[in-house]
Amino acid sequence: MEVVAIANQKGGCGKTTTAVNLSACLAAKGKKVLLIDLDPQGSATTHLAISSFEDTMYEAMIEDLNLSQLIKTTEINGLDIIPADKRLGRAEMEIASKSIARERILKPKIRILDTYDLIIIDTPPNLGFLTINAMVASDTVLVPIQTEFFAIQGLSMILDLAKAISEGLGQDLKLRYLLTMYDARTKMGKEVITRVRGLLGEDVFDVVIPRSIKLAEAPSYGKPIHMIDPEVPAAIAYSQLADEVIA
Numbered sequence: 001m002e003v004v005a006i007a008n009q010k011g012g013c014g015k016t017t018t019a020v021n022l023s024a025c026l027a028a029k030g031k032k033v034l035l036i037d038l039d040p041q042g043s044a045t046t047h048l049a050i051s052s053f054e055d056t057m058y059e060a061m062i063e064d065l066n067l068s069q070l071i072k073t074t075e076i077n078g079l080d081i082i083p084a085d086k087r088l089g090r091a092e093m094e095i096a097s098k099s100i101a102r103e104r105i106l107k108p109k110i111r112i113l114d115t116y117d118l119i120i121i122d123t124p125p126n127l128g129f130l131t132i133n134a135m136v137a138s139d140t141v142l143v144p145i146q147t148e149f150f151a152i153q154g155l156s157m158i159l160d161l162a163k164a165i166s167e168g169l170g171q172d173l174k175l176r177y178l179l180t181m182y183d184a185r186t187k188m189g190k191e192v193i194t195r196v197r198g199l200l201g202e203d204v205f206d207v208v209i210p211r212s213i214k215l216a217e218a219p220s221y222g223k224p225i226h227m228i229d230p231e232v233p234a235a236i237a238y239s240q241l242a243d244e245v246i247a
């Protein structure tokens with residue numbers, strides 16, 4: 001089992017879009033996948049049109065509920081989800097007020113879900129305790145980077161956090177970077193790609209996710225992009241990302 005947290009404190013860089021579409025593509029390739037929505041915004045949950053649920057990750061993080069009791073199936077074969085909504089927002093403060101092992105609440109709970117090939121965790125746009133718990137529980141942190149002028153600004157914050165976690169755990173937390181929302185019509189887009197690859201080298205995925213209106217519209221259909229139109233470049237790109245993650 002491989003656990004991948006999707007994280008970047010920068011808002012709107014494509015975390016949820018990547019979490020949902022990567023999970024769905026991995027499932028389409030025959031993997032058994034669990035998507036954990038660890039964001040009180042509940043965007044991944046909404047994107048997959050999951051609406052009727054009682055307990056959320058809040059109960060798991062605070063009241064010590066078993067994660068397996070929270071799992072919901074989705075319309076996609078091979079993809080399950082643990083949903084979230086705004087109630088999870090209270091967890092951040094309550095975890096902060098704990099004194100022992102507050103970074104390690106999620107890890108043991110996730111590690112017993114070993115019937116899954118991959119667990120993907122969507123995180124909120126901050127580096128608070130929810131994100132830290134997701135990173136501590138993971139083997140790899142996938143950092144989406146919007147292909148824009150400010151692409152790498154603030155990146156050192158998550159790099160430093162990953163380093164601190166690696167040192168604290170005594171194991172290497174692997175960081176991988178994904179360029180998103182690339183607009184091939186602009187010269188700046190190409191420059192940003194060159195700059196990011198120059199800085200982060202082989203840790204950047206080969207595939208770049210193009211800017212796509214279809215991708216932005218997909219949540220309103222409650223489906224991942226490949227179920228709406230598998231032929232659009234953004235759908236092909238997420239399928240390639242799934243291949244790179246499997247490799």
Ligand SMILES: Nc1ncnc2c1ncn2[C@@H]1O[C@H](COP(=O)(O)OP(=O)(O)OP(=O)(O)O)[C@@H](O)[C@H]1O
Pocket residue numbers: 010011012013014015016017018039041043123124125180181182209210211212213215216217219234
């Ligand atoms: N490749 C893309 N092309 C066009 N629109 C995109 C693309 N990726 C994401 N979007 C849109 O950009 C917005 C932000 O994306 P998304 O919700 O995935 O980011 P996020 O990092 O999860 O945001 P937050 O930090 O609020 O959780 C959404 O409206 C989404 O539909």
Ligand SMILES: [Mg+2]
Pocket residue numbers: 015016017039041043123124
């Ligand atoms: Mg999000």
